[in-house]
Amino acid sequence: MAKTAPDRLELVQAFINTADIEAGTDSLATPAGLEGWLVERGLAPGPPDPPECDGRELETAIALREALRALCLANNGVHPDLAARQALDAAAENLHLHLTARFGRDGMITLEPDETGVRHALGQILTIVFGALHDGTWSRLKACASESCQWAFYDHSKNRSGNWCSMAECGNRAKVRSYRARQAG
Numbered sequence: 001m002a003k004t005a006p007d008r009l010e011l012v013q014a015f016i017n018t019a020d021i022e023a024g025t026d027s028l029a030t031p032a033g034l035e036g037w038l039v040e041r042g043l044a045p046g047p048p049d050p051p052e053c054d055g056r057e058l059e060t061a062i063a064l065r066e067a068l069r070a071l072c073l074a075n076n077g078v079h080p081d082l083a084a085r086q087a088l089d090a091a092a093e094n095l096h097l098h099l100t101a102r103f104g105r106d107g108m109i110t111l112e113p114d115e116t117g118v119r120h121a122l123g124q125i126l127t128i129v130f131g132a133l134h135d136g137t138w139s140r141l142k143a144c145a146s147e148s149c150q151w152a153f154y155d156h157s158k159n160r161s162g163n164w165c166s167m168a169e170c171g172n173r174a175k176v177r178s179y180r181a182r183q184a185g
C-alpha cells in the first residue's frame, strides 16, 4: 500500500524525506541542493530566475524540516527526549517565517507567506501544514517509529494505528527484534 499523503501534504512529506536517515543522505546538504529541490517541486521558479539560497536560509530550511519530523514523530506517539526538544526550541528561534492571515467571506482563514525567494517557499510549506491541521489530515502524517528510519509516511489505516513506514521493512525488523528479545529473555 502506498503511504503517500494526499494533495499538497505530499509536498510536506517529501520535504521531510529529503533526509534519508537510514542511508545517511541529505538532498538539502548544500544551498544548491535546497535550490534544486525547491525548483523541482514547483516551490520556486527555475531559470532564468532561480532562488538564491544563503547559509542562513539553508539552516532555516533544515530547522523547519527537523521540527516537522519531530511533529510527525509526535503524531506517531513518539515524543522527543529533552535534548531533542532543546535542539528544536533553538531551531524554532531561527525560523522567523512571516505569514499573513487572510480572512475569507466564507469564514475561512488562510495563511500566505509574507516573504520572497527561499523564505517564501519555506513559508508555503508551513501554510500547507496549517491547512492540514485545519482539515484533519495532519495527524495522519507520521514519522516511522524505527529510530534509525524516521521516514515520513501517511497513515491511511481506518483506526490510525500505523507505526511503520512500511510493514515489509521497519515493521518486520521491529517484530524480529522483539521476538529475539523474548527468546533471549
Ligand SMILES: [Zn+2]
Pocket: 144, 145, 146, 149, 150, 151, 164, 165, 166, 170
Ligand atoms: Zn521505517
